[in-house]
Amino acid sequence: MSELLKVPTMAEFMAAGKQPEVLFWVGCAGSFDDRAKKITKAFVKLLNKANVEFAVLGTEESCTGDPAKRSGNEFLFQMQAVTNIEVMNAYEVKKIVTACPHCFNTIKNEYPELGGNYEVMHHTQFLKSLLSDGRLTIEGGQYKGKRITFHDPCYLGRANDVYEAPRDLIRKLDAELVEMKSCKSRGLCCGAGGAQMFKEPEKGSKDVNIERTEQALETKPQIIAAGCPFCNTMMTDGIKNKEKENDIEVMDIAELIANAEDL
Amino acid sequence: MEYLPRLLFAIALIIGIGYFARNVRKLIRNIKLGRDVEISDNKSQRWKNMTMIALGQSKMVKRPIAGILHIIVYVGFVVINIEVLEIIIDGLTGEHRIFSSAGEIYDILIGTFELLAFGVLVAVIIFWLRRNIIKLKRFLSSEMKGWPKSDGNIILYFEVVLMCLFLTMNGADLQLQLNGAEGYSTAGSFPISQWLLPIFDGLSNSTLIIIERAAWWMHILGILTFLNYLYFSKHLHILLAFPNTYYGKLTPKGQFENNEAVTKEVKMMMDPNVDPFAAPPEGAEVAVPAKFGASDVQDLSWHNLLNAYTCTECGRCTSECPANQTGKQLSPRKIMMDTRDRLEEVGKNIDANKGEFKDDGKQLLGDYITNEELWACTSCNACVEACPVSIDPLNIIMQMRQYLVMEQSAAPMELNNMMTNIENNGAPWPYNQMDRLNWKNE
Numbered sequence A: 001m002s003e004l005l006k007v008p009t010m011a012e013f014m015a016a017g018k019q020p021e022v023l024f025w026v027g028c029a030g031s032f033d034d035r036a037k038k039i040t041k042a043f044v045k046l047l048n049k050a051n052v053e054f055a056v057l058g059t060e061e062s063c064t065g066d067p068a069k070r071s072g073n074e075f076l077f078q079m080q081a082v083t084n085i086e087v088m089n090a091y092e093v094k095k096i097v098t099a100c101p102h103c104f105n106t107i108k109n110e111y112p113e114l115g116g117n118y119e120v121m122h123h124t125q126f127l128k129s130l131l132s133d134g135r136l137t138i139e140g141g142q143y144k145g146k147r148i149t150f151h152d153p154c155y156l157g158r159a160n161d162v163y164e165a166p167r168d169l170i171r172k173l174d175a176e177l178v179e180m181k182s183c184k185s186r187g188l189c190c191g192a193g194g195a196q197m198f199k200e201p202e203k204g205s206k207d208v209n210i211e212r213t214e215q216a217l218e219t220k221p222q223i224i225a226a227g228c229p230f231c232n233t234m235m236t237d238g239i240k241n242k243e244k245e246n247d248i249e250v251m252d253i254a255e256l257i258a259n260a261e262d263l
Numbered sequence B: 001m002e003y004l005p006r007l008l009f010a011i012a013l014i015i016g017i018g019y020f021a022r023n024v025r026k027l028i029r030n031i032k033l034g035r036d037v038e039i040s041d042n043k044s045q046r047w048k049n050m051t052m053i054a055l056g057q058s059k060m061v062k063r064p065i066a067g068i069l070h071i072i073v074y075v076g077f078v079v080i081n082i083e084v085l086e087i088i089i090d091g092l093t094g095e096h097r098i099f100s101s102a103g104e105i106y107d108i109l110i111g112t113f114e115l116l117a118f119g120v121l122v123a124v125i126i127f128w129l130r131r132n133i134i135k136l137k138r139f140l141s142s143e144m145k146g147w148p149k150s151d152g153n154i155i156l157y158f159e160v161v162l163m164c165l166f167l168t169m170n171g172a173d174l175q176l177q178l179n180g181a182e183g184y185s186t187a188g189s190f191p192i193s194q195w196l197l198p199i200f201d202g203l204s205n206s207t208l209i210i211i212e213r214a215a216w217w218m219h220i221l222g223i224l225t226f227l228n229y230l231y232f233s234k235h236l237h238i239l240l241a242f243p244n245t246y247y248g249k250l251t252p253k254g255q256f257e258n259n260e261a262v263t264k265e266v267k268m269m270m271d272p273n274v275d276p277f278a279a280p281p282e283g284a285e286v287a288v289p290a291k292f293g294a295s296d297v298q299d300l301s302w303h304n305l306l307n308a309y310t311c312t313e314c315g316r317c318t319s320e321c322p323a324n325q326t327g328k329q330l331s332p333r334k335i336m337m338d339t340r341d342r343l344e345e346v347g348k349n350i351d352a353n354k355g356e357f358k359d360d361g362k363q364l365l366g367d368y369i370t371n372e373e374l375w376a377c378t379s380c381n382a383c384v385e386a387c388p389v390s391i392d393p394l395n396i397i398m399q400m401r402q403y404l405v406m407e408q409s410a411a412p413m414e415l416n417n418m419m420t421n422i423e424n425n426g427a428p429w430p431y432n433q434m435d436r437l438n439w440k441n442e
Helices: A010-015 A027-032 A034-049 A066-071 A074-090 A101-110 A123-132 A164-172 A208-218 A229-241 A253-260 B003-031 B043-055 B064-093 B098-102 B104-132 B147-179 B193-200 B205-232 B234-246 B260-270 B302-310 B316-320 B332-352 B371-375 B382-386 B393-407 B413-425
Strands: A022-025 A095-098 A119-122 A147-150 A176-178 A223-226 A249-252
Touching: A022 A034, A027 A034, A027 A229, A034 A123, A034 A229, A034 A253, A066 A074, A066 A101, A066 B393, A066 B413, A074 A101, A074 B260, A074 B393, A074 B413, A095 A101, A095 A123, A101 A119, A119 A123, A123 A164, A123 A253, A147 A164, A164 A176, A164 A253, A208 A229, A223 A229, A223 A253, A229 A249, A249 A253, B003 B064, B003 B205, B003 B302, B003 B332, B043 B234, B064 B098, B064 B104, B064 B147, B064 B205, B098 B104, B104 B147, B147 B193, B147 B205, B147 B234, B205 B234, B234 B302, B302 B332, B302 B393, B316 B332, B316 B382, B332 B393, B371 B393, B382 B393
Parallel strands: A022 A095, A095 A119, A147 A176, A147 A223, A223 A249
Antiparallel strands: none
């Protein structure tokens, strides 16, 4: 299975004197987190299927600096940013796609002021464009008629006003999209943003991911769809906390589509 | 004799407006204590935002009940001010209902004022019930105890009294008109105050004139008092919502400001030609290195401080905040209230020390806002999205985190570990950068 994955690097493209159509920014979670790696692979399968000429930076990729900046370490953030920008500008990167809304937001919004200007897309936007260009087709397959609720990642939704691309993809699966009481611009955070992912929460009455999971459960979903590796972790933990892991799956949109295609 | 009331009126007006103007100057001075930032781009978009968000109340109706009631009070406030203009002209000239020469238009105007005044009364009573009887959660947070709670109610009482005086004045006037009293020629239509006629019926003209005059005077004096109350109250939003929405953030919410002071340092570090040990040239002014982040109000931008004065403590931010919803100490509204309280304190300090700020051993960080509050933020932007007047509490939180981390190295231990990982191996977890592509073959 895995030997079928074609994952060329920017260095390989450059050696061949070619430019890829798009750089796939994998991100730290997508590279190292066991759950998120599955999302990465699912997305790569879709890119392979649609014959997208993409490349990754591989070992030349480094953290965008998002958690450092949100923790207040502007210095570390800018060091990371400037280093990444140097690498990407050397490769003359024009277009970037990433499955992590935090990387998406940082590269799209915060790199330009430090000299990195790229067209940046979230993978749900990119997949949608592949569909509308006819390069990829989706059939509902196993998800036809399933109740799916979508959890808006803050850094995709409120932060960048991307609400429809992931929802359009779910609809394409012929699934029944059900909305939580707070969704889109009022979507509740999963609790991981602002570098909370890497620390214990402050004292309170409840963890944020439990609150959000309860909101999701109110919709009686079969699947909770996510578009962010951190949200995915938080919601998965929430579902386990509620002992619902046998009934409800937390899946990234890319995984849903790849599974529907039996990839 | 006839000049005396006109003179008194002019004096009241001068004192009322003069004192207010003095406080507005203080307000502007305080806002300017903030760090200078330039916000002069995209003027047309800014005017549009102001028109939509402040004038058009577009974000208020996201919560329909409060939104619609607020619009009634807001429209009432704006429209009834036309009546205040008439009162001022009458007061200064000794005329009575000077606009009544407009005939039918005047009837429509007065009729509209009355209907709005009644609407305001009803809305304000519901607002009071929401605060004091229904006890909506967002009005009960810990930061709302004491003065903020009284402030909210005082404003409502003011409005009830002003509207009642307005309607009493009109009712007595109408009775005088019906009685054919001298100086009270038929003018205006009174769809609400006509219901007060049974109270006034049978009173002598002289008693009615006393009632009418008393209500007139108390109404205008009440308005001048209310105007001067604003500076001491959360109610400043009725003025500051306009500049605040004009200067609101236009970039995507996820785009956090670039810290230029840090960029300078980073560029120097990355530049191979810079001699890190170079002494400043002889005679050159040694620039004091900028403080990274904010620990007090003077470190925040003037825009942050304008935000703080604009906040009317409605608490929509706090009720949307994931940290607050799950019982953490963080409340974005408290961040704004603390910023304003500290700014007021600094302002008073400056007043007391002949225009110079004397160190009082206090600051915003620690004395007002705790580290625990700051670290509870998920930076999700729910508070920013919720604010009906474009206030950005997150921006202040992030500047204070910058101070904690870059000036004090006071991040929680786990975050320090995360940052060390990023520094050493380019990921927030302790994995080797050389293993980044291993997933491909797993």
